[in-house]
Amino acid sequence: MTETARGTSHRYGTRPTMKDVAARAGVGLKTVSRVVNGEPGVTPDTERRVQEAITALGFRRNDSARILRKGRTASIGLVLEDLADPFYGPLSRAVEEVARSHGALLINGSSAEDPAREQELVLALCARRVDGLVVIPAGDDHRYLAPEIAAGVATVFVDRPAGRIDADVVLSDNFGGAQAAVAHLIAHGHRRIGFIGDQPRIHTAKERLRGYRTAMADAGLPVADSWVSLGPTAPDRVRAAATAMLAAPEPVTALFSGNNRVTVTAVRVLRDHPRPVALVGFDDFELADLVHPAITVVAQDSAHLGRTAAGLLFRRLDGIDDPPQRLELPTRLIPRGSGEIGPPEG
Amino acid sequence: MTETARGTSHRYGTRPTMKDVAARAGVGLKTVSRVVNGEPGVTPDTERRVQEAITALGFRRNDSARILRKGRTASIGLVLEDLADPFYGPLSRAVEEVARSHGALLINGSSAEDPAREQELVLALCARRVDGLVVIPAGDDHRYLAPEIAAGVATVFVDRPAGRIDADVVLSDNFGGAQAAVAHLIAHGHRRIGFIGDQPRIHTAKERLRGYRTAMADAGLPVADSWVSLGPTAPDRVRAAATAMLAAPEPVTALFSGNNRVTVTAVRVLRDHPRPVALVGFDDFELADLVHPAITVVAQDSAHLGRTAAGLLFRRLDGIDDPPQRLELPTRLIPRGSGEIGPPEG
DNA sequence: CCGGGATTTGACAACGTTGTCTAGGGGCTA
DNA sequence: TAGCCCCTAGACAACGTTGTCAAATCCCGG
Structure with missing residues (x-):
């Protein structure tokens, strides 16, 4: 550590403390504390002297010490x-x-x-x-x-x-949102609807899956195993899942995507797909209204x-x-x- | 503060300290410190006793104190x-x-x-x-x-x-990026190009404006005052600016938007505009490739x-x-x- | 000019941790 | 067995602040 002054009269890397300020202002430590914290009971004159010392030394209260003392961070x-x-x-x-x-x-x-x-x-x-x-x-x-x-x-x-x-x-309300999304697709005539979601250990993924299944069941629709794919939201995985669902002998005619990352990849897949496929995504996202067709979503306000x-x-x-x-x-x-x-x- | 124990033998809201651990383990304060920090020089037997006390009391080192002592946060x-x-x-x-x-x-x-x-x-x-x-x-x-x-x-x-x-x-490289963007538009035949950017006091806005002006000047193109609009990136402001540039007697045929927020609004305006208008945006954004037409951008890697x-x-x-x-x-x-x-x- | 209450001020301990230093005990060598 | 050294362990101060409390000073009316 160098002794060279750098802007102030203090060693580089060493900050002045209330003690230093007190010494310089010729007052007690506690008085400095009072001034710094705007506590009452300090003469205008004393306060001025302390303030001068504070500016001269470039003092700034050390909140680490304060936190330790007060117990609140x-x-x-x-x-x-x-x-x-x-x-x-x-x-x-x-x-x-x-x-x-x-x-x-x-x-x-x-x-x-x-x-x-x-x-x-x-x-x-x-x-x-x-x-x-x-x-x-x-x-x-x-x-x-x-x-x-x-x-x-x-x-x-x-x-x-x-x-x-x-x-x-x-x-x-992940369950309710998913249910509404799938009901929406069903209302538009779909019977084979795929669901691509996040890892099954994630609560939201489970709930959205439950909403999907409930909506299907409520409409009396069966759910084929191959219509549901849960896993990482990495584009490759999602792309593979979507492609498989669309290429099956009885392909899905609509997709429900379990979150914004899945939706984005799904949109890319569908853009390159020959037949139009319906899509509802969980989570809104910027520009969802600008892609073609604009993406219907279940919005949650994060x-x-x-x-x-x-x-x-x-x-x-x-x-x-x-x-x-x-x-x-x-x-x-x-x-x-x-x-x-x-x-x-x- | 209640005296009721809650899970441990300590008062609610009061955490055990190394002193408490030391007392319970029947060792000195510093020994606890050594164990907690994995410092050498502690017998396996002593260490075990300390560890037991730590788990029993639910002790967790108070980093506020540590920070104060060590001087690094x-x-x-x-x-x-x-x-x-x-x-x-x-x-x-x-x-x-x-x-x-x-x-x-x-x-x-x-x-x-x-x-x-x-x-x-x-x-x-x-x-x-x-x-x-x-x-x-x-x-x-x-x-x-x-x-x-x-x-x-x-x-x-x-x-x-x-x-x-x-x-x-x-x-x-805001200047260079903006210059490239505008040169790109010029290369595609545009002579009347508008620039909508952020507040002029922001450095990036100034630099991008400079890049715009330089590219125009390099191509020997004049810049009408009405083609440049700097200000807040609020959608209303941007929309008004874009609309004005497009409605002028000699309307701009291309827009260069100064950041992602501006670009998004510009895309919305252009979508509703009768004539096709070229657009290059500063900043890449998700789905820029999916809107129609896909948005050409100057990407910076944040x-x-x-x-x-x-x-x-x-x-x-x-x-x-x-x-x-x-x-x-x-x-x-x-x-x-x-x-x-x-x-x-x- | 003095008593008394209010006001200003500072000494001191405490917050919980870590660095320094010293004491004590055990094992090794001569 | 004495002497030495190393290893473990703990006492103590210090980090910079704030709360408590007591001392010093001031101002006022009588």
């Missing part, structure tokens, strides 16, 4: 699958806005859909003593969180419920999910202590054309 | 415009991945393009003593950061340069920007101390059709 953690996913961006932003309005910062982590990584992140955040957690779970066993919750870390799960633990959760979850979290932090809640937000079917295509032979 | 801050913007999601994720590979967490904040809010966020992060900062500046004066940088907060600016301060910066910036940041944190760098990443023109439309009369 004024920060919350958000663990989600992938910040780069257009579904989670708005959710994340919404959580951030709520946090901001409560004076808290947001620490963010992507689990990459890996339960081990989720746990690692969550526990790292707990070690930082975040005041609360918003978690989009990747795993399905959250018992590891029980001691943390018991110790006072408010936790709200979003988009998918917690596993093997009783906690607040905010969900979309920002709303985030806002609701964060709101619930801060209610908890304010000490509201009712039993864990389960909130379910409605979805909305937005007909745009791709779902209104009838089956080939009428 | 193992976290970096990222301040950007809007986490919900599809351009920043991947950037953010890339920064996070690099941080993760260095064992650091990411604290995230959206400035909403408001300089005051940017400063507020940045200084809050400095108060938390983040080890480093990645900033997508909203303002154009960052002298307020000088004391922080001098005090050792590594800082890298991304997407736009810092104002009135000498610091590392990672940019896209994840690459993020990765590069974070990489540079951690080089700084590792003590590399060369003078501030300015890195410029190339952009790529992706012709897809919308830019290849010729002007109406040949």
Whole structure:
């Protein structure tokens, strides 16, 4: 470490503390603290001297120490699958806005859909003593969180419920949305409808599958095994699944895609397909109205999910202590054309 | 605070400390510290006793205290415009991945393009003593950061340069990309080309405008005042600007849109326009290949920007101390059709 | 000019951890 | 068996802040 001054009279890499400010202003440590925090009981003159010392030294309060002393970090953690996913961006932003309005910062982590990584992140955040957690779970066993919750870390799960633990959760109506989507296709005359969804261990995928099956059953329609394909949302897998369904001897005449990533790939496959095939996708996405045909979707408002979850979290932090809640937000079917295509032979 | 035990033998909201663990295990405080941190010099037998006490009490190290003691927070801050913007999601994720590979967490904040809010966020992060900062500046004066940088907060600016301060910066080749985009339109026969961009105080908007003007000048083409419109990217504003350019007595026959938000609105306007109008957009976006016509874009790799910036940041944190760098990443023109439309009369 | 209450100020401990330093015990060598 | 060294273990201070409390100072009316 060099002794060279750099802008201030302090060693590079060493920040002045309240003690330094106090010495320079010729006052006590606590007085500096009072000035910094705008506490009452300081003469205008003293305050001015302290302020001068603060600017002269470039002092900035060390919040690490403050946090240690006060026991509150004024920060919350958000663990989600992938910040780069257009579904989670708005959710994340919404959580951030709520946090901001409560004076808290947001620490963010992507689990990459890996339960081990989720746990690692969550526990790292707990070690930082975040005041609360918003978690989009990747795993399905959250018992590891029980001691943390018991110790006072408010936790709200979003988009998918917690596993093997009783906690607040905010969900979309995945079942109802899927059911509506498939009913919509059935109403337009389809009888052979394929479903391409996410990995079956993911709650939303299961619920949407259930909605699909229920809608089919309600209409008295059978579901062939080959019409359902669950797995990773990687384009290759989805493309293969869609192609297979379309090439079968009794091909599906409509597709229900289980999330935005699947939908995008499905649109690409259908564009290159000779026959028109109807499509309804779960999740809205930008430009869904501009592709041809415009894509009919079941929209869920991810920002709303985030806002609701964060709101619930801060209610908890304010000490509201009712039993864990389960909130379910409605979805909305937005007909745009791709779902209104009838089956080939009428 | 209730005295009721909840899962452990501790008061709700009070976490056990190393002292508690030490007492329970019948060892000294420092021994617990050693076990927790995997330091050598502990008998297997002692270690086992400590581990037992840790599990029994549900102890988790308090990183706030650790941070205070060690002086490093193992976290970096990222301040950007809007986490919900599809351009920043991947950037953010890339920064996070690099941080993760260095064992650091990411604290995230959206400035909403408001300089005051940017400063507020940045200084809050400095108060938390983040080890480093990645900033997508909203303002154009960052002298307020000088004391922080001098005090050792590594800082890298991304997407736009810092104002009135000498610091590392990672940019896209906005000028070159814009120039290529407009040259592409000119090569397809256009002479009256409109430019709709972001607010002129934003660096990228200025650079793209400069690229536009240069390309026009290089081709010996005049630029009418009414062909250039800079301002907020709100759909209404963009729609009005585009409509005006298309309705003028000598209407533009092609549009160059200054970023992805502008492009999306432009596509909507052009879809409803009677004559075909060419379009090239700055920034690639999902489904750009699926709308009709497919949108020709100048792509910049936002994840690459993020990765590069974070990489540079951690080089700084590792003590590399060369003078501030300015890195410029190339952009790529992706012709897809919308830019290849010729002007109406040949 | 003095008593008394209000106001300003500072000394000190505490938050929970880690770095330093020293004590004690065990094993090895001469 | 004495002497040495190494290894384990713990006492203690320190990180920079805030809460508590007591001391010092001020202002006012009598």
